Amino acid sequence: MTTTAHSIIAGVPVPGHDGSFRARDARNGEELEPAFTFIGAEEVAHATRAAAEAFDAYRATTPEQRAAFLQAVADAIEADGERIVARAVAESGLPQGRLTGELARTTGQLRMFADVVRRGDHLEARVDPAQPDRTPLPRSDIRQRHIALGPVAVFGASNFPLAFSTAGGDTASALAAGCPVVVKAHNAHPGTTALVADAVTRAVAEAGLPAGVFSVLYGAGNAVGQALVADPRIKAVGFTGSRAGGLALLRTANARPEPIPVYAEMSSVNPVFVLPGAVASDASSLAAAYVASLTLGSGQFCTNPGLVFVPEGADGDTFVKAAADAVAQAGGQTMLTDGIAGAYAAGTSVLRETPGVQVLAEGEAGVARNAPAPVLASTSAQTWASTEALQGEVFGAASLVIRYSSPAELADAAERLEGQLTATVQYAEGDEGEAQALLPVLERKVGRILFNGWPTGVEVGHAMVHGGPFPATSDSRSTSVGSLAIYRFQRPVAYQDVPDSLLPEAVRDDNPWGLNRRVDGVLRLAGEDLA
């Protein structure tokens, strides 16, 4: 690396004039080269203007061109994988194995979207043929396809420096939809960002696409991000991070003359409902799996199990005791940043100081920097329900066990939950009644319901929903993981009596892209189309 690095706007390094900074090694706090210059808010328009200028040409690419580009991005990231992982290990403090897996997930995600683009179902092509003889009025020929929204602002996340950052799920799904992307880099991992951005930039150039398809900006504080969301050329926002951060972007987006969609994945305590039959059947394995999920990656997953409902009585006591023993033996791991470690300390203090809450176990702080001890606490369903301070997320390896006395109390607790990314049910024979009563409530509260697992693994697939009602996200109609994420960046356009030669390929008579389409509302697979 050179000694000074810069924002990359439409393929060109652009020195900023608002100071500079260096990343810190999360493991020891030491500064890492190079210095990155900060651009000012007034320079954001360079990137958004380039993105807007690139938009029509980029969205006009064929499925094959766009898919090949997404694959080229994946290839370019993979080609520099070792360097990217090494830098991410230093900047995040996350273990190498985890980041190697995250890199594979990131490239896999890009390749999945290449498949989605080739298949073309996301275009939602529909044809309602003309009915010239209809009475009392003839019907026009009307066709519909989805098009890209426009340039998208993506905010890198601290806890997934690869899979939810520069070329992560938001970027991959926006590019797949046909939207240019302007990334606001997360300042916790500027070097990782630079390496990934370099890979994307090379792929843009090699595909012969307009350079404005991709830019990445470094900015101090929140001014650059806010300016990006406020910029009239930006048409949607992807964000993964804190509730305060997400809400600030949402406010800015709503205050624009033209409001735009904000897809902010913000916070979730991911409640787990341990049903009586499950805890009776094997309390110890259940407790071991719980603590493994809780402490994974220092608890810094969006889907960390922060709240566990356990029945009162002997079986529940066994589970809680086993979990407490496991937490007591668990060591602290380095957290991502000083700020996150500070927030964890504050959050666990609340657990310690709230009347009616007992701290059941604390592990050992790690010898490394910012590696606080995991914490397990417990309270009653009644205290939890009546204590505002216990409703929020403690980001990190802290979890609160809530003891419940009856199915009714459990159902009541579920009703009181805010929106969540996940809810998990630990279930065994005999629990059918409770599970059936819980399910409709959970459906209203969460984006993903799991049985007999733990929520920390988020599969990148076609049925995955990593979303959920507010405040888990700012827009429950979507997911930020999986192929459904592409729908966030599209909107429908209808074509009425447009001559076939002027129609977009997706809705032409001869179906040149071989799409599955709806004809008069009835799905026809490619080949059995209008013939």
Place this chain on the structure above:
Amino acid sequence: MTTTAHSIIAGVPVPGHDGSFRARDARNGEELEPAFTFIGAEEVAHATRAAAEAFDAYRATTPEQRAAFLQAVADAIEADGERIVARAVAESGLPQGRLTGELARTTGQLRMFADVVRRGDHLEARVDPAQPDRTPLPRSDIRQRHIALGPVAVFGASNFPLAFSTAGGDTASALAAGCPVVVKAHNAHPGTTALVADAVTRAVAEAGLPAGVFSVLYGAGNAVGQALVADPRIKAVGFTGSRAGGLALLRTANARPEPIPVYAEMSSVNPVFVLPGAVASDASSLAAAYVASLTLGSGQFCTNPGLVFVPEGADGDTFVKAAADAVAQAGGQTMLTDGIAGAYAAGTSVLRETPGVQVLAEGEAGVARNAPAPVLASTSAQTWASTEALQGEVFGAASLVIRYSSPAELADAAERLEGQLTATVQYAEGDEGEAQALLPVLERKVGRILFNGWPTGVEVGHAMVHGGPFPATSDSRSTSVGSLAIYRFQRPVAYQDVPDSLLPEAVRDDNPWGLNRRVDGVLRLAGEDLA
């Protein structure tokens, strides 16, 4: 009718305590019986509570039950059709033929959604089967379906007392999605509302559904509507009306602790681009069709052509002269309300008073009440581009012709447009180049592109988009007309390793509803599913 009528909350007439009002006959201004009592904002919660309580049972209905209910609503409206149309004629001043057609459209819309619900494609069922042997980690079984958002607030529109009101497109699509509906009645047509609400209420009761599935509220001013949108039990809003009205609801929704989607269809000038070849080929027929579309229903359609770009030169002159002659001979028709007639007067004054704008023709005011003369004005592309006062919608039969001197000036004008419901291209041989240059711009600006027609007919079908970028609507990702409208009121939920017996029918192994589903992202028609 009885002498006093009330809001209907969960099937029961509930007298309001905030005064009362009577509708006026739009044709003569006379008061119509009965009086309707206004509820206060504090009474809104009765309806939303009933809706929230009905939600789980209503969304759990099978496709067949829900479809039969939607058909029963259509049947009940049809059974009382004569009375409904007669009352709507009096309250709106719209002609009987138009309202008979609108009633058929309303019931047709409900029946279309019955078909959509039976087909089940809107559930977007997806199955990613488990891969227990995958390395390095096995994959869980993950399934996804869309579920209803929750109780929806619907605001009746003045210009479509049937098709965009009590049981109009918003209500039909929300009910189809599985959402209870609370309607805020439009005070221009309370009697029409009451008759339609009565039909819906009977259908709810006869279907054995919880009464909270449908309520209708009468309220003075904006307080009841605002309270409805602010109510925490309401999860989405459908609105058709003015920009000011839509933005006020959007602000309220965004200020909630939990923001919710607002689908407001607000305003559009529906630009028409007359290309040189088209105007050369038959200027007179084109002009006749233009003026017929402009004056239809006193110009009170969301898709009224308010802005027409015409080339300079002799052919354009011929078109403009023919249009002016036709407008001069056109008579005024009764507008919906005093307020709308007042706004039309103010809007046309702007046309008269803006420097650089020439009024080309004014028709005759109608002998009836509130029947102002149609107005045709003209200006240059340059004046239009630089005059803020000419950017907004004049609701009614007023239109502005913009003369352009070159394809470049036309493209520049298109770029300057705000978001619109429609854009229309009048096109003939020789116009390919201009049309191809315009299309990508129009796609970015509008929800529906028409060739060689006029935009006032909005077909209720599967490919229709009655939507578009802000300020045409508050959410460009949707349509308020056609079967795609159901997607506004849904969100995805994933099920991970949930036992088959506890899974919703849509994603069970045996596919009991016979749905088309995606398996590992690949569409499989019902029958060739998981086998």
